[in-house]
Amino acid sequence: MRHEITLHVNGHEHRLQVESHHTLLDVLRRQLGLTGTKHGCDCGECGACSIWLNDRLVLSCLVLAAEADGAHVLTVEGLAASGEFAHLQEAFIEHHGMQCGFCTAGFLMAAAALLRENARPDAATIRAALAGNLCRCTGYHGILRAVQTASRMRR
Amino acid sequence: MCILKEDGRLLEFHFSDEAGCLHTFDYVRVRDVNEAIALLQAAPGEVRPLAGGTELVPALQTGRLPVRCVVDIKGIAxxxxxxxxxxxxxxxxxxxxxxxxxxxxxxxxxxxxxxxxxxxxxxxxxxxxxxxxxxxxxxxxxxxxxxxxxxxxxxxxxxxxxxxxxxxxxxxxxxxxxxxxxxxxxxxxxxPSPSGAAVGSYQKLRLGHGSRITLVGAAIQAHAHDGQLQDWRMALTAVGPKPFRVSAAEALLNQENPTAAVIAEAVLRAQAAAAPTDDFRAGADYRRAMVGVLVRRGIETVLARVRGAKP
Missing domain, CATH: 3.30.465.10 (Uridine Diphospho-n-acetylenolpyruvylglucosamine Reductase; domain 3)
Structure with a gap:
């Protein structure tokens, strides 16, 4: 079943034709070419597809595109373009918060969602906020340090 | 594809041609409970309500559910x-x-x-x-x-x-x-409103933070009246076909002061009520042993919280 939907993605409005079974992740990557958001486990375990939907952190593999009609979406491309979390991105580089990079977009979206609500989270809070994101390279320490560093920097 | 009357009564209902083939299905958003129920009644079992979707959407992707239409109920005020x-x-x-x-x-x-x-x-x-x-x-x-x-x-x-x-x-x-x-x-x-100032603890064992699968879980709650704890409640999860209350352990805690010996007996009763099975995540013996650890921890956490400590 085909639906015509409107999505506001990273500040741009898109009119799109989607099928009922298309996930928001499918549409972001395949129709809009926003491949920063990664396709990982497809079942909500890995966090690689984390985005903001109407300002809330969600997993785009668990949202049908048709459900998101009229919604505002922020992906890692939009996060980067806004510059609002440039210090977080810099901190990931400085502390080697990535290796292969597959999980990085998801971690950035989750960490930014945390820092927006809690400017000075302690280590336990950061761990809890990033609990839904898996990284098989870094062992997480670099990621944790990056978020801690970003929280101490001026936005 | 579903067509609805304005008052929520179903006028006509038919699936789209491809609904139910491979991974495809129809998606309908409703604003009214009666609309949702009319759709569910039109093809029981083949129409499923969709709320948060965190379980249903990945299940739909497998194509193994006999679902031909999902009804999005999130918008029903x-x-x-x-x-x-x-x-x-x-x-x-x-x-x-x-x-x-x-x-x-x-x-x-x-x-x-x-x-x-x-x-x-x-x-x-x-x-x-x-x-x-x-x-x-x-x-x-x-x-x-x-x-x-x-x-x-x-x-x-x-x-x-x-x-x-x-x-x-x-x-x-x-x-x-x-x-x-x-x-x-x-x-x-x-x-219902709690019977007194509720004190509770949920103790959970899982493979990793953020994992959706719980290996063993123990919920403990008691109600404080003038510093006395009454109305103990205990429920276990992942150690049987469904989560359940442990009335034998609750009865004991309601009758006796929670001394070390009483807590030990409550732990034994919880373990006796558990019926864990083996799977690739954990063995039944391990799960039963962890019921003991988590129930003890839960009771001790509740007691500590009543005393004012915050472990």
């Missing part, structure tokens, strides 16, 4: 209600998300066990979508949410051909199995 009335208790509309629940001041003040359990469900991104009613209907044997609700004596409000109230202990009949008929909708949960 009465299902979004979240209200506390001191004389009646807490009403949770079925599509209230866990992050909304956790932000509610009365819930945080009066239902500490609900809060501690909800905080440990999956991950923040999942809690932003997953709903209090969806988690009941999924009825996972390893649910973190059901033991906390069982300890509140929660009741499910169901609408369909008739309106029904089903206590949660009866609502869930096994792993993934509920008493909900295919043409009925869980519209909300009703939780």
């Amino acid at each position: 009465p299902l979004q209600e979240l209200a506390y009335r001191p004389d009646e208790g807490l009403y949770l509309g079925a599509v209230v998300t866990f992050d909304r629940l956790l932000a509610q001041p009365e819930v945080r003040r009066l239902y500490p066990l609900l809060v501690e359990a909800a905080r440990q469900i999956a991950s923040p991104a999942v809690r932003n979508r997953a709903t209090v009613g969806g988690a009941v209907c999924v009825a996972a044997a390893y649910s973190d949410w059901l033991p906390a609700l069982l300890c509140q004596d929660a009741v499910g409000l169901v609408m369909g051909a008739a309106e029904r109230r089903i206590p949660l202990a009866e609502f869930v009949c096994g792993d993934g199995c509920t008493r909900l008929a295919a043409d009925e909708l869980l519209v909300g949960l009703w939780l």
Whole structure:
């Protein structure tokens, strides 16, 4: 079943034709070419597809595109373009918060969602906020340090 | 494709040509409970309600569900209600998300066990979508949410051909199995006011933070009256076909002061009530041993919290 939907993605409005079974992740990557958001486990375990939907952190593999009609979406491309979390991105580089990079977009979206609500989270809070994101390279320490560093920097 | 009359009565209903083929299905958004029920009744079993989607969407992707149409019920206003009335208790509309629940001041003040359990469900991104009613209907044997609700004596409000109230202990009949008929909708949960100042603890063992699968969980709640603890409640998860209350352990804690010997006996009773099975995540013996550890920890945490410490 085909639906015509409107999505506001990273500040741009898109009119799109989607099928009922298309996930928001499918549409972001395949129709809009926003491949920063990664396709990982497809079942909500890995966090690689984390985005903001109407300002809330969600997993785009668990949202049908048709459900998101009229919604505002922020992906890692939009996060980067806004510059609002440039210090977080810099901190990931400085502390080697990535290796292969597959999980990085998801971690950035989750960490930014945390820092927006809690400017000075302690280590336990950061761990809890990033609990839904898996990284098989870094062992997480670099990621944790990056978020801690970003929280101490001026936005 | 579904066509509806304006008053919510179903005028005509048919699936699109491709619905049910491979991974495809129809998607319909409704604003009214009667519309949703009319659709469920039109093709029972083949039409499924969609709330947060954190379980249903990945299940649909496998193509193994016999679902030809999903009805998005998130936009139905009465299902979004979240209200506390001191004389009646807490009403949770079925599509209230866990992050909304956790932000509610009365819930945080009066239902500490609900809060501690909800905080440990999956991950923040999942809690932003997953709903209090969806988690009941999924009825996972390893649910973190059901033991906390069982300890509140929660009741499910169901609408369909008739309106029904089903206590949660009866609502869930096994792993993934509920008493909900295919043409009925869980519209909300009703939780009575606590019998005193509730003190609670949810102890959970899992493979890693953020993992959706719980290996063993123990919910403990007691009610403080003038420094005395009464009305103990205990529920276990992931050690049987469904989460359940441990009345033998509750009775003991209600009769005797929780000395070390009484706690040890309560632990034994909880382990005796558990019926864990082996799977690739954990063996039955290990799960039974962990029931002992978590129940002891839960009781001791409740006692410590009453004394004012915050472990």
